[in-house]
Amino acid sequence: MSRIMAHMVAFYPDRERSLAVAKGLVDGGAAYLEIQFPFSDPTADGPAIQEASQRALDAGFTVAEGFELVREIAALAGSRSGPDGAPPIFLMTYASLVYARGVDRFIADGVAAGATGFILPDLPFDHDEGAAAAARRHGAAVMPVTVTSAPASRLDALLATDPEYVYVALRRGITGSRTDLDDATLGVLDRIRSTGTKVMAGFGVSDRGQVDALDPHVHAVVVGSALVRAVAAVADEPPDAIRAAVAGRLRELTG
Amino acid sequence: MSTTIYNDYFGEFGGRYVAEVLRTPLDELEAAFKEAMADPGFHAEIDDIAATFVGRPTPMLYARNSSRELGGAQIFVKLEGLANTGAHKINNAVGQALLARRMGKTRIIAETGAGQHGVATAAVCAKLGLQCVVYMGEVDIARQRPNVFFMELFGATVAPVSSGQRTLKDAVNEALRDWAASFADTHYVIGSALGPSPYPDMVREFQSVVGRETGQQIEQYVEAEGLSVEALVACVGGGSNAIGFFAPFLNREQPRLIGVEAGGRGPEPGQHAARMKGLGRTGIVQGYKSLFLLDEDGQVQDTHSLSAGLDYPGIGPQLAALGVSGRVEFARATDAQALEALRFFARNEGVVFALESAHGAAEAIRLARELPSDRAVIVNMSGRGDKDLFITARELGGPRWKAFLQSEVDRFADSGAIGGAE
Ligand SMILES: Cc1ncc(COP(=O)(O)O)c(C=O)c1O
Numbered sequence: 001m002s003r004i005m006a007h008m009v010a011f012y013p014d015r016e017r018s019l020a021v022a023k024g025l026v027d028g029g030a031a032y033l034e035i036q037f038p039f040s041d042p043t044a045d046g047p048a049i050q051e052a053s054q055r056a057l058d059a060g061f062t063v064a065e066g067f068e069l070v071r072e073i074a075a076l077a078g079s080r081s082g083p084d085g086a087p088p089i090f091l092m093t094y095a096s097l098v099y100a101r102g103v104d105r106f107i108a109d110g111v112a113a114g115a116t117g118f119i120l121p122d123l124p125f126d127h128d129e130g131a132a133a134a135a136r137r138h139g140a141a142v143m144p145v146t147v148t149s150a151p152a153s154r155l156d157a158l159l160a161t162d163p164e165y166v167y168v169a170l171r172r173g174i175t176g177s178r179t180d181l182d183d184a185t186l187g188v189l190d191r192i193r194s195t196g197t198k199v200m201a202g203f204g205v206s207d208r209g210q211v212d213a214l215d216p217h218v219h220a221v222v223v224g225s226a227l228v229r230a231v232a233a234v235a236d237e238p239p240d241a242i243r244a245a246v247a248g249r250l251r252e253l254t255g
Numbered sequence: 256m257s258t259t260i261y262n263d264y265f266g267e268f269g270g271r272y273v274a275e276v277l278r279t280p281l282d283e284l285e286a287a288f289k290e291a292m293a294d295p296g297f298h299a300e301i302d303d304i305a306a307t308f309v310g311r312p313t314p315m316l317y318a319r320n321s322s323r324e325l326g327g328a329q330i331f332v333k334l335e336g337l338a339n340t341g342a343h344k345i346n347n348a349v350g351q352a353l354l355a356r357r358m359g360k361t362r363i364i365a366e367t368g369a370g371q372h373g374v375a376t377a378a379v380c381a382k383l384g385l386q387c388v389v390y391m392g393e394v395d396i397a398r399q400r401p402n403v404f405f406m407e408l409f410g411a412t413v414a415p416v417s418s419g420q421r422t423l424k425d426a427v428n429e430a431l432r433d434w435a436a437s438f439a440d441t442h443y444v445i446g447s448a449l450g451p452s453p454y455p456d457m458v459r460e461f462q463s464v465v466g467r468e469t470g471q472q473i474e475q476y477v478e479a480e481g482l483s484v485e486a487l488v489a490c491v492g493g494g495s496n497a498i499g500f501f502a503p504f505l506n507r508e509q510p511r512l513i514g515v516e517a518g519g520r521g522p523e524p525g526q527h528a529a530r531m532k533g534l535g536r537t538g539i540v541q542g543y544k545s546l547f548l549l550d551e552d553g554q555v556q557d558t559h560s561l562s563a564g565l566d567y568p569g570i571g572p573q574l575a576a577l578g579v580s581g582r583v584e585f586a587r588a589t590d591a592q593a594l595e596a597l598r599f600f601a602r603n604e605g606v607v608f609a610l611e612s613a614h615g616a617a618e619a620i621r622l623a624r625e626l627p628s629d630r631a632v633i634v635n636m637s638g639r640g641d642k643d644l645f646i647t648a649r650e651l652g653g654p655r656w657k658a659f660l661q662s663e664v665d666r667f668a669d670s671g672a673i674g675g676a677e
Pocket of ligand 1: 368369370371372446447448493494564612639
């Protein structure tokens with residue numbers, strides 16, 4: 001079975017229902033959870049996650065309550081019986097939220113709530129305002145993001161920081177079959193993997209064929225918008241229905 | 256006297272806080288910008304378009320009647336709004352479009368709030384034969400229809416933005432998303448001295464022609480009258496007209512440089528767009544570190560200004576740093592003060608300030624009153640007020656304006672005109 005890092009937006013559609021989403025992702029076999037804290041100006045996100053972020057903010061998301069939610073999800077995941085134990089939680093958000101709270105405090109609060117690591121797309125690894133160092137101090141990791149179009153020198157500089165995980169954003173959605181993953185892309189994934197770094201890769205992954213094509217080249221496949229869209233389709237239903245729908249969608253992808 | 260062309264950071268502000276996908280185009284842009292700025296041929300191209308298309312140099316007006324009535328310092332007005340398309344925005348659009356063409360880009364994207372930057376960019380693209388898409392929030396489209404009309408007349412596509420507050424900042428987000436997928440053939444012409452580096456440096460350089468001309472005009476018209484310049488005053492949205500106007504004076508101690516922000520309806524959150532003097536917080540938003548209107552969690556707050564061009568939650572990083580260092584002072588003008596200043600100069604001088612620029616005018620009036628008559632205050636009229644007709648007339652035109660609009664709708668219906676490609 002393929003390893004999936006399953007993405008969700010905290011407080012989307014609302015607090016209670018986002019907890020149901022998390023339960024569904026755990027039921028569906030997520031290997032990792034990527035929990036996004038919504039930001040008013042998510043420049044790196046497409047329409048599905050933008051809309052989800054706006055609705056989550058309208059539903060009353062605050063950073064403090066976001067950490068509370070993470071704490072509940074971590075406890076929930078920890079109670080899952082199974083050979084792999086609990087899925088580790090990566091907290092994804094934008095620099096503004098991290099900087100406003102104070103980088104060290106944000107990371108410390110995230111770790112205390114149960115996060116294993118952080119994904120901060122607009123804090124480049126070489127100008128990260130001390131995020132990676134803070135994460136190390138608190139026993140967690142920042143997962144830096146790279147793109148397959150990055151020049152080799154940039155990727156080398158990133159790998160020289162010896163990250164435990166790297167998130168590779170595949171620039172255009174790969175569209176379904178093995179052949180769409182071109183050699184250059186696979187070369188980048190394999191190059192990172194050869195350093196012993198765990199590669200998480202995604203962007204536009206929405207079907208089983210894509211997951212299967214990526215799986216041999218990565219530690220985990222990231223699924224974001226596809227799951228957010230699955231939540232959107234049942235957003236106004238009761239929590240149990242959401243939980244079941246999300247679990248079902250994830251199983252379609254993992255097989 | 257000249258400032259460094261490429262700074263990246265200004266004190267603690269600035270930088271390039273972008274998702275990795277945007278690093279490649281920004282690195283390329285930085286290299287192309289530095290290379291072009293070192294090439295006299297590039298400057299010659301800009302100068303040619305400035306003279307034959309933009310209408311440079313723009314004049315400087317001695318506002319004698321206003322100065323007499325106020326009884327204090329002498330006010331001069333840099334009539335930047337006389338530039339083609341009605342505002343300083345054209346200087347930056349010309350510079351960036353020429354740079355884009357030099358880089359082999361065939362498609363231009365831009366964001367716009369008031370529509371002035373969009374109109375300027377669309378006009379330059381028409382002139383240079385570049386494809387143009389302008390992102391504009393739905394709220395701004397609704398309140399700035401005349402500028403949408405002009406952009407489309409210039410052949411640009413106006414792409415409505417329906418996310419977030421549906422205003423300027425959301426248009427920036429959408430343009431950044433477009434660029435992340437399109438940079439191979441597309442250049443993003445940002446409209447103010449903000450965003451990830453090299454934009455703040457680049458926009459300042461392309462706008463500094465305003466300050467250079469002002470320096471010459473001070474010698475010609477102000478010092479020739481035996482006056483000493485006390486202050487330069489400019490409105491500040493993102494900060495492009497202000498930083499261009501101030502640029503040649505930054506490394507001197509005199510004159511005072513004063514930026515005027517939108518005081519809106521008052522200092523309560525959501526009612527204004529003033530980031531300096533304690534209202535903004537240091538943050539990282541839309542690719543740069545600066546002072547922003549943020550809530551405690553770092554979420555961007557709503558803003559308000561009667562002038563769409565000042566209705567933005569962040570200030571350019573160089574101005575933020577100059578505010579912290581004290582070289583640039585900051586003031587605020589409310590919606591009502593800006594409107595009053597607009598009437599005052601229209602009646603006394605026969606010029607109509609853009610609502611944005613009228614914020615600067617309000618501060619110039621306040622300052623002139625306090626100063627002796629041998630001092631001069633120079634205000635940048637960054638734009639002319641034609642574009643604001645539907646806003647100013649709603650505020651000042653009374654029932655006759657309403658009757659006119661009504662009759663215009665009737666005429667439109669009677670004529671059966673549905674012209675154009677809506
Ligand atoms: C006439 C005019 N002045 C000023 C501004 C504010 O921008 P900036 O602060 O970048 O000069 C605008 C923006 O649309 C404008 O149209």
